[in-house]
Amino acid sequence: MSTISIRAAVYLRVSLDRNMDGLAIDRQRDDCLKIARDRGWQVIEEYVDQSKSATDKTKKRPAYDRMVADYEAGNFEAIICWDLDRLTRQPRQLEDWIDAAKDRGLKLVTANGEADLTTDGGRMYARVKAAVAVGEVERKAVRQSRAQLQRAQQGRAPKGTRPLGYATSGEVIAHEAQVVAEMFRLFAISNGTPIAAIASALSGKAGAEAPRSIPHLPKFSRTLMIERNERRMAEGLDPKPVPPDGPWTSSTVLGILRNPRYAGYSVYTNRSDRSDKNKRRNWYAQIIRDEDGQPIRGQWDPLVDELTWLTVQERLNDQTRITNRTGSTARKHLGSSLYLCGICDRPITAHSRGYRCSEGGHVTRSRPHIDEFVLQLIRERLARPDLQDVLPVRDEPRLLAIQAEIRERQGRIKRAQHDYDEEITEAHDFRRIRDRQNAAIADLEAERLRLSVGNDLGGVLGASEPVKAFDDADLAVKRRVIDFFCTVRLLPAPRGRKGFDPSTVAVAPK
Incomplete structure (x- = not known):
């Protein structure tokens, strides 16, 4: 095959083009095209990966992958790149090109001189250069990681993209x-x-x-x-x-x-x-x-x-x-899982335009009249002059103590689970510890809820116009206000009787 008939691909890459102006790529292109002209090679295509790392094997290089596929298809016999580390920093990828040179006569040329992969000396040079490049990257990564760790140990703000709410310096926005x-x-x-x-x-x-x-x-x-x-x-x-x-x-x-x-x-x-x-x-x-x-x-x-x-x-x-399959915890209806079945005391779920018992199907009711009835009862309660008497008081020190005790008891359960898994304790001992700690955690959670509930209600109780604040609140706040004041149970509607019967909605104050 004559020199002039050789078809060549030009591969251009820069790891990080901060300005994205393409000037670094242009400099590589000029040098590579000069090589092609000097050798009389025909450049059939350029493959450009801009701001693409060749070090991280998990990162995709679209142009590189396309070039590999085109070479396998026989589209060219030579590759021109600015330097060997522009082509790859992965020893495994380099071995693929060495195999191509040995088995199919691939010619690889760089602006620093020809990397002859068909000779043992050329292959040794390429392997050493690739190993040195990987070593330089690893040493740089160690230095950067050590510097970042030192910043963190000093409590300084991390470098990089700022999070919502903070400037890069750590100042609050x-x-x-x-x-x-x-x-x-x-x-x-x-x-x-x-x-x-x-x-x-x-x-x-x-x-x-x-x-x-x-x-x-x-x-x-x-x-x-x-x-x-x-x-x-x-x-x-x-x-x-x-x-x-x-x-x-x-x-x-x-x-x-x-x-x-x-x-x-x-x-x-x-x-x-x-x-x-x-x-x-x-x-x-x-x-x-x-x-x-x-x-x-x-x-x-x-x-x-x-x-x-x-x-x-x-x-x-x-x-x-x-484990929620849909990933959504949103409630679309006022009483869904908030109202209870008046027969089995299990939560009511919403379906179509109604509510029904989630367990035995004891109750199936139309939704709009029930919701309006409950909302009106809450409005009447919010309008009473003694509303301020029910405002909860938040005890921050006790909340922190509860949180710490919950974590401690959860830790006891994990240690008991570990001892059981290692066959240090028997199953009945593990169950005894787990049940006792879970019971204590449930009591602590209930106390925490009572202490923190004032923050649950979206400012409705402390508003100057509580009824208006309630009506203006979103669905989640309305549900929490209802749950704060009362328990709602739905009873089966009497057969043969049309219209809404308020007596079938049992509302018990808390």
Whole structure:
């Protein structure tokens, strides 16, 4: 085969093009095309991966993958790249190209000179260069990780993309911080606002489940890009395209609720732990601790208190929520799982336009009249002059003590489970410990609910016009107010009698 007939591919790559202006790629292209002209080779196609790492084997390089497929199809016989590490930093990938050179005569040329993979000397050179490149990357990663760990141990804000509510320096961004605090408050309270409803409110979507206390915010990726463009223009650079506004996702809200930084904890993510599938454990593992095992506090103002953050984590970890197939904990109807069956005392569920007993089908009732009847009773209770007498008082020290005791008793259950798994204790001993601790935890949870319920009611009880505040509240708040004042039981409707009979709705004050 004559030299002039050789078909060549040009591969161009830069790991990180911060300015995304393509100048680095252009410099590589000029050098590679000069090589093709000097050798008289025909460049059949250019393959460009811009801001694509060749070090991380989990990262996709679309142009590289397409080039591999085209070579396998016989589209070219030579590859020109600026340097060998532009082509690959993975020894395994390099071995594939060495096999191609040995078996099919692939020619590989770099701007630093020809890497002849058909000779033992050329292959040794390529392997050594690839190994050196990997070593340099690993040493750099160690230095960076050590610096990040040191920052975290000093309680300094991590570098990188800022979280909602904080500037990169760790300073609080007031209007965002208020939204974050409200997200935690709404999710922490008993029967709290679902993640999907919070995402809907942030997206500006109206609905019964969307809390009115959370304002619409532009999608965070859009806000970050606008801020980056402001910095670029201040440096005399052209702005990059700004993504359009769009809906917030539940996964974004979940990431905010999981983040320990909002409780003032200093955090560090060890890259070696990222393979751990237990994401719930990873969030706790991010918290940096001192030699005594105590969490290190960050040099920034927390947006939520420790108790609220821990309460949110417990609710997120709840197995009944985690195993929900739809991922939604939203209640669409006022009485769903709030009203009880008047026969078996089990929760009532909603279906179509009615309610029915979730167990034995003892009760099936039409929904609208029942809901309006219950709402009117609550309005009458809220209008009474003695409303202030029922306002609960929050005891913060006791709440913290309850939280600590719950964690301690949960730890006892885990230790008992471990001893049973290791065959140190018998099954009956494990059950005895578990049942006793669970009973104590249930009592503590009930006490915590009584102490924190004032925050559950969306400010309705303390409002200047409680009835109006109740009517203006979202569905989740209305349900909590009802649950605070009374227990509602539905009885079967009398046969043959038309219309709504209030006597079939038993409302017992709490």
